Amino acid sequence: QLHKNWKISDFELGRKLGKGKFGKVYCVREIATGFVCALKVMDKCELLNYKVEKQFVREIEIQANVRHVNCLRLYGWFHDQKNVYLILEYAAEGELYKVLKSKRRFDDVTASYYTFQVASALSYLHKKHIVHRDLKPENILLHFNNQIKLSDFGWSVYAPGHSKRTTMCGTLDYLPPEMVEAKTHDEKVDVWALGILLYEFLVGRPPFEEQNSSTTYKRIAKVDLRIPSFVSPDAADLIRKLLKYEPEKRFKLSEIGKHPWILKNRLHWPTTFMSLENT
Numbered sequence: 679q680l681h682k683n684w685k686i687s688d689f690e691l692g693r694k695l696g697k698g699k700f701g702k703v704y705c706v707r708e709i710a711t712g713f714v715c716a717l718k719v720m721d722k723c724e725l726l727n728y729k730v731e732k733q734f735v736r737e738i739e740i741q742a743n744v745r746h747v748n749c750l751r752l753y754g755w756f757h758d759q760k761n762v763y764l765i766l767e768y769a770a771e772g773e774l775y776k777v778l779k780s781k782r783r784f785d786d787v788t789a790s791y792y793t794f795q796v797a798s799a800l801s802y803l804h805k806k807h808i809v810h811r812d813l814k815p816e817n818i819l820l821h822f823n824n825q826i827k828l829s830d831f832g833w834s835v836y837a838p839g840h841s842k843r844t845t846m847c848g849t850l851d852y853l854p855p856e857m858v859e860a861k862t863h864d865e866k867v868d869v870w871a872l873g874i875l876l877y878e879f880l881v882g883r884p885p886f887e888e889q890n891s892s893t894t895y896k897r898i899a900k901v902d903l904r905i906p907s908f909v910s911p912d913a914a915d916l917i918r919k920l921l922k923y924e925p926e927k928r929f930k931l932s933e934i935g936k937h938p939w940i941l942k943n944r945l946h947w948p949t950t951f952m953s954l955e956n957t
């Protein structure tokens with residue numbers, strides 16, 4: 679299906695959903711089938727003068743081969759003189775970070791359901807030797823029934839075996855110690871970022887957030903973690919197991935379904951418990 683030669687006139691343009699660094703995203707409908715999806719329109723000149731065409735190719739290669747309920751699908755892409763277009767899955771409830779801002783923080787049932795879904799998506803990606811590397815609320819979309827969709831694979835890398843990455847990427851707050859210290863890193867960076875994400879779901883801000891970045895670096899390198907008393911002990915336990923300094927000591931994502939905090943809360947999740955085969 680990637681090779682079907684789409685063109686812009688195949689689509690009926692709907693409302694503009696947002697404007698990112700490299701392009702605008704619209705809700706569109708494929709005229710022939712009535713299928714609703716999202717179209718990311720990127721100006722070729724911008725891609726070229728930002729020298730991000732390599733990153734763009736990587737985003738396509740990775741996202742086109744990813745098939746998981748919690749990863750936003752890339753159905754195809756095409757280009758014309760002016761633009762490059764990505765045909766993406768439509769997530770109907772919008773940006774997770776906006777929901778988090780409006781609710782300030784999530785309750786244990788919601789936070790555990792989101793955490794479980796992100797862990798399932800990451801576990802799937804890591805089995806395919808894909809490291810996301812840019813996990814944060816801004817890169818997560820929501821669909822019906824509180825279903826999570828990981829998006830923006832622009833920073834992810836295909837890291838087979840132990841060829842560890844050392845390039846800098848991601849926002850400061852989510853960087854793990856080995857990246858802050860520019861050491862080699864692997865898929866365990868996503869496990870650390872999941873710990874940051876879980877903390878932010880429950881507290882409403884990332885754990886090492888500071889006014890100036892050098893203080894943030896220091897707090898990350900020391901894992902200077904302070905978990906407020908309103909966070910339930912089981913949740914605090916999982917946060918501590920994800921935010922271990924040594925990458926190899928961090929929690930194994932495939933075990934997430936067995937953690938007491940997940941087990942206790944999954945009885946209240948909105949849909950029937952998703953089978954673990956997707957983890």
Ligand SMILES: Cc1cc(Nc2nc(/C=C/c3ccccc3)nc3cc(N4CCN(C)CC4)ccc23)n[nH]1
Nearest residue numbers: 695696697698703716766767768769770771772773
């Ligand atoms: C790729 C994609 C997007 C998407 N869905 C949506 N994206 C964006 C905002 C998108 C965006 C894109 C680039 C930069 C910034 C934001 N906002 C959305 C807002 C939505 N709503 C409908 C539900 N309302 C409660 C909140 C506003 C629904 C879907 C949205 N599905 N697939």
